[in-house]
Amino acid sequence: MRRLAQMVLTLFVLITILFFLFRILPGDPLTMFLDAALPVEVQELVRAQFGLDKPIGEQYYLYMRNLLRGEFGVSFYYRRPVLEIIGDKLINTLFLMVASLTITFAVGVLGGSLVAWQRGSTLETLAVGLVIFLRSAPEFWLGMMALALFSYRLPLFPLGGMNTPGQNFHGFLEQYFSLDFLHHLLLPALVSASYYLATPFLVMRGSMIEVMKEDFIEMARAKGLRERQVLYRHGLRNALLPVVTVLALLIGFAIGGQVLIETIFRWPGMGREMVLAVQRNDYPVAQAAFFLMGVTVTFLNFLADLLYGYLDPRVTYD
Amino acid sequence: MLARLQELWTIFRRDRLGVVGLLIFTLFLLVALFAPYLAPYDPMESLYRPDGSFARQDPPSWRHPFGTTRMGRDVLSQVIIGSRVALLVGLTSAFITTFIGTNIGLIAGYYGGWIDDLLMRLTDIVYGIPFLPFAIILVAILGPGLTNTIIAIVLISWRTTARVIRSQVLTLKQRTFIEAARLTGASNLRIIYRHLVPNVLPLSLVYTALNLGWAIMTEASISFLGYGDPRLVSWGSILFSAYVAQAVYDAWWWVGPPGLAITLLVMSGFFISRAVEEIANPRLRER
Numbered sequence: 001m002r003r004l005a006q007m008v009l010t011l012f013v014l015i016t017i018l019f020f021l022f023r024i025l026p027g028d029p030l031t032m033f034l035d036a037a038l039p040v041e042v043q044e045l046v047r048a049q050f051g052l053d054k055p056i057g058e059q060y061y062l063y064m065r066n067l068l069r070g071e072f073g074v075s076f077y078y079r080r081p082v083l084e085i086i087g088d089k090l091i092n093t094l095f096l097m098v099a100s101l102t103i104t105f106a107v108g109v110l111g112g113s114l115v116a117w118q119r120g121s122t123l124e125t126l127a128v129g130l131v132i133f134l135r136s137a138p139e140f141w142l143g144m145m146a147l148a149l150f151s152y153r154l155p156l157f158p159l160g161g162m163n164t165p166g167q168n169f170h171g172f173l174e175q176y177f178s179l180d181f182l183h184h185l186l187l188p189a190l191v192s193a194s195y196y197l198a199t200p201f202l203v204m205r206g207s208m209i210e211v212m213k214e215d216f217i218e219m220a221r222a223k224g225l226r227e228r229q230v231l232y233r234h235g236l237r238n239a240l241l242p243v244v245t246v247l248a249l250l251i252g253f254a255i256g257g258q259v260l261i262e263t264i265f266r267w268p269g270m271g272r273e274m275v276l277a278v279q280r281n282d283y284p285v286a287q288a289a290f291f292l293m294g295v296t297v298t299f300l301n302f303l304a305d306l307l308y309g310y311l312d313p314r315v316t317y318d
Numbered sequence: 319m320l321a322r323l324q325e326l327w328t329i330f331r332r333d334r335l336g337v338v339g340l341l342i343f344t345l346f347l348l349v350a351l352f353a354p355y356l357a358p359y360d361p362m363e364s365l366y367r368p369d370g371s372f373a374r375q376d377p378p379s380w381r382h383p384f385g386t387t388r389m390g391r392d393v394l395s396q397v398i399i400g401s402r403v404a405l406l407v408g409l410t411s412a413f414i415t416t417f418i419g420t421n422i423g424l425i426a427g428y429y430g431g432w433i434d435d436l437l438m439r440l441t442d443i444v445y446g447i448p449f450l451p452f453a454i455i456l457v458a459i460l461g462p463g464l465t466n467t468i469i470a471i472v473l474i475s476w477r478t479t480a481r482v483i484r485s486q487v488l489t490l491k492q493r494t495f496i497e498a499a500r501l502t503g504a505s506n507l508r509i510i511y512r513h514l515v516p517n518v519l520p521l522s523l524v525y526t527a528l529n530l531g532w533a534i535m536t537e538a539s540i541s542f543l544g545y546g547d548p549r550l551v552s553w554g555s556i557l558f559s560a561y562v563a564q565a566v567y568d569a570w571w572w573v574g575p576p577g578l579a580i581t582l583l584v585m586s587g588f589f590i591s592r593a594v595e596e597i598a599n600p601r602l603r604e605r
Contacts, residue, residue, distance in 0.1 A: 010439075138538055140539065140561075145566070256450040260450070290452070301445055
C-alpha cells in the first residue's frame with residue numbers, strides 16, 4: 001500500500017516536471033507553431049485557443065485535469081488529436097519490444113545457465129566476452145551494421161519500416177499477423193535483443209553458480225539423474241527468481257532504447273515519433289510520448305519491487 | 319598509504335579482463351591528450367588525391383588508413399579527435415555523478431529518518447524518468463552542446479550510485495568503529511567524511527567506471543540523433559553524418575571505426591568496474 005502511494009507521488013512529480021520542462025522554452029510552446037507574419041490579434045486568438053493566455057497556475061490545473069482524462073491535446077504537425085497518433089505508435093512499439101524481450105530472455109536464461117554449468121571452459125569466456133561486447137556497442141551502430149550486412153550485402157531482410165509500402169490493410173489482424181510484418185520485425189527485434197542480452201545472461205549465470213553450490217543439486221545428482229535433468233529441472237527453476245525481477249527493470253530500460261532502434265529501422269513506433277516530434281517542435285506529441293514512457297517505467301519499477309518482495313519474503317516495505 | 323595501494327593493485331591485477339580494460343582506457347586517454355599531434359589531417363578539411371582529384375569516399379589506403387568521408391575528410395583523424403569529446407563528457411559526467419550520488423547516499427543512509435525518506439523518494443522519482451528520451455528532450459530544449467549533454471546525463475545517472483551507497487552506509491552504521499567514533503564525540507560530518515567515505519569509496523569507484531561507459535554511450539546517442547555540438551567532431555556526430563549520407567551501404571570504413579571506438583571504450587569501463595568490484599566486495603574474490 002505504501003509502495004502504491006509512492007508510485008502515485010512519483011507520477012505526480014513526473015507530470016509536474018514535464019509541465020515545466022516544456023515551458024522553459026524561449027517564448028512559449030506556440031512560438032514555433034505561429035507564423036510571425038500573422039497579425040498580432042490573430043496570434044493572440046490562437047494563444048487563447050490553446051489556453052496559453054491564462055496564468056501559469058490555471059494552465060497547470062487545466063493540464064493536470066486534461067491528462068487525468070486522457071486528453072493530450074492536438075498535434076501541431078498533424079493537426080489531429082495526439083491520442084490518435086500516439087495510440088497506433090504505442091502498439092507498434094509494444095510489438096517490437098515484446099518480440100525482442102522474449103528473445104532476450106529465452107536466450108539469456110538458457111545460455112546463462114548453460115555457461116554457469118560449464119564454468120571455467122573456453123565457451124564460458126567467449127560467451128561472456130561476446131555478451132559484454134554486444135552491450136558495450138551502441139545499439140544504433142549494431143542496427144546500422146546489421147542493416148548493411150543482412151539487408152544490403154545479403155538481401156535477407158527488408159531495409160526498414162514495418163510493412164512493405166503500398167499496401168492497404170483492412171483491420172488489425174491483417175496488418176500485424178502476416179508474414180510480411182514478421183519479416184520486417186525480425187531484424188530489429190534480433191538487434192535489440194542482442195544488445196539487452198547481457199542483463200539476463202549475466203544475472204542468470206551468477207544465480208546459477210550460487211544454486212549449484214546447494215545441497216539439493218548434489219542430492220539430484222546422487223539420485224542418478226542425468227546432468228541435463230539436473231540442470232533444467234532442479235537448477236534452472238531455482239535460479240530463475242532473480243531474473244524475474246530483472247525483467248521488469250529491463251523493460252523500463254528498453255523503453256528508452258526504443259528511440260534508437262526505431263530510428264535506425266524506421267519503425268513507426270513511439271520512440272521514433274518522439275524524436276521526430278522534437279525535431280518538428282511538435283511539443284504536444286513529444287510531451288505525450290515522454291509521459292507515456294515515464295508512466296510505463298514507473299509502473300514497471302513498482303512491479304519489480306512487488307515481485308521482489310513476493311519472491312523473497314525477507315523483503316518488506318513497511 | 320602506499321602499501322595499501324600496492325595491495326589493491328595486487329587484487330586488481332588478478333582480474334585479467336580488468337587489466338585489459340585499464341590498458342584500453344589508458345590508450346584512449348593518451349590518444350585524446352595528444353590528439354592534435356596524432357591526427358594526420360585536420361578532421362574537417364576536404365582532402366584531395368595526389369592526382370588532384372577530390373578524395374570523395376576513398377576506401378582505406380596507406381594515405382588514409384580508415385578511408386575518407388563523402389566530403390573527403392579523413393576518418394582516422396576524425397576518430398582521433400573525436401576521442402576528446404567522448405573522454406571529456408565521460409570523465410566529467412562520471413565524476414560529477416559519483417560526487418552527487420555518493421553524497422546523497424551518505425547523507426540519506428547516515429541521518430536516516432525524514433532526510434532519508436525525502437532523498438530516497440527523490441531517487442525513486444528520478445528512476446521513473448526514461449534516461450535517453452529525457453536527455454534528448456532536455457538537450458533539444460536547452461540547445462545542443464557539451465555542457466547541456468553533461469547536465470542531462472548527471473541529472474539522471476546519480477540515482478544508482480545514491481541507492482547503492484545508501485545501503486552500504488546502512489550496514490556500515492551498525493559496525494563498532496562508527497559507534498566508537500560517535501562515543502569519542504566526533505561530529506556527524508567528521509564521521510561521514512573521515513570514517514564512512516574511505517569505506518564506501520571502492521564501491522563508488524565501481525559506479526564511476528560504469529557511469530563513464532554510460533555517459534559516453536549517451537553522448538554518442540545524442541550526437542547520433544543530431545543534437546551534438548555542430549562545431550565539434552565526436553564519434554556520435556561522425557556516425558550521424560554517415561547515417562544521413564546512407565554510407566553504411568557503400569562506405570563501411572566510415573561507420574565501422576567510430577562505432578568500434580565507442581564499443582571498446584565503454585567495454586573498458588565495464589571491465590574496470592568489475593575488477594574494482596572485487597576490491598569493494600571481498601566475497602566475490604574466492605569465486
